[in-house]
Amino acid sequence: TLDPRDFTVFITGATSGFGLAAARRYAGAGAKVVAAGRRRDRLEALKAELGADACHIVELDVRDWRATSDVVAAIPAPFDAINVVLANAGLALGLQPAADIDIADWETMVDTNVKGLMYTVRALLPGLIARGGGHIVTMGSVAGDYSYPGASVYGASKAFVKQLALNLRADVQGKKVRVTNIEPGLAETEFSLVRFKGDAGRASKPYEGTQAMTAEDIAEAVFWATVMPAHVNINRIQMMATTQAFAPFDIFRE
Ligand code: NDP
Ligand code: 8X3
Numbered sequence: 001t002l003d004p005r006d007f008t009v010f011i012t013g014a015t016s017g018f019g020l021a022a023a024r025r026y027a028g029a030g031a032k033v034v035a036a037g038r039r040r041d042r043l044e045a046l047k048a049e050l051g052a053d054a055c056h057i058v059e060l061d062v063r064d065w066r067a068t069s070d071v072v073a074a075i076p077a078p079f080d081a082i083n084v085v086l087a088n089a090g091l092a093l094g095l096q097p098a099a100d101i102d103i104a105d106w107e108t109m110v111d112t113n114v115k116g117l118m119y120t121v122r123a124l125l126p127g128l129i130a131r132g133g134g135h136i137v138t139m140g141s142v143a144g145d146y147s148y149p150g151a152s153v154y155g156a157s158k159a160f161v162k163q164l165a166l167n168l169r170a171d172v173q174g175k176k177v178r179v180t181n182i183e184p185g186l187a188e189t190e191f192s193l194v195r196f197k198g199d200a201g202r203a204s205k206p207y208e209g210t211q212a213m214t215a216e217d218i219a220e221a222v223f224w225a226t227v228m229p230a231h232v233n234i235n236r237i238q239m240m241a242t243t244q245a246f247a248p249f250d251i252f253r254e
Pocket of ligand 2: 143
């Protein structure tokens, strides 16, 4: 397997949930981490926790292409030798049927999950290739594989992520760049708090009385995919809580 001490990992959405857990996992294994997110106080706290030798922080809204490319271009040595990218920043907003959804919520999901992820990949991929290879891990979702009521644009955005990851593999053929799409199901993070816009009562409901996956579970899958020997590419990892399974098709009857 690869030695994570040789990794410099750029993580979007490192202020919470999967990205935060991944930052800790990689730094704990001796990797350098470039942690990106919008909330500076959380980035500062992460840097204090991991240490300035292990962690460089960048305040970044991935919805802004210019900012994303400028931030990547300005990363100082030794953190600029990025060879692993975790394009993880993303969100769901609302769970209403499509006919009732606030158009601004759909737009924010597309701007973040689709365009922000595109910008992250486009800003970092040339450097990976120039440095002789690396690994891009994208954060998809089971919502990109299966449909459920209210998933509408969120699920569609994650289907985009999955197909982009698969298509990237074709474009980096021969360049020693690996690509993996992680597709988690129910996992307890701030995801639901964001989806329900700070309504903590509603946000805790999906996790009540069950054992959801943790952010650490997902970080472990990300980590594993990236330390696999260089000749192995894990294309996709779909993972669910053991307590989460499939519902039958929904038949409408008069
Ligand atoms: P959290 O809400 O805990 O974390 C989301 C992270 O994304 C935060 O660090 C947030 O940072 C960052 N983020 C959101 N918008 C932006 C933006 N415009 N620019 C930069 N960073 C942004 O949720 P999760 O950790 O659960 O979610 C991480 C990813 O995993 C998302 O893509 C989500 O869709 C996906 N996912 C989550 C699942 C779950 O059940 N939890 C299951 C499957 C996939 P900040 O606000 O500081 O910018
Ligand atoms: C998050 C998982 O099932 O809430 O991507 O859409 S789900």
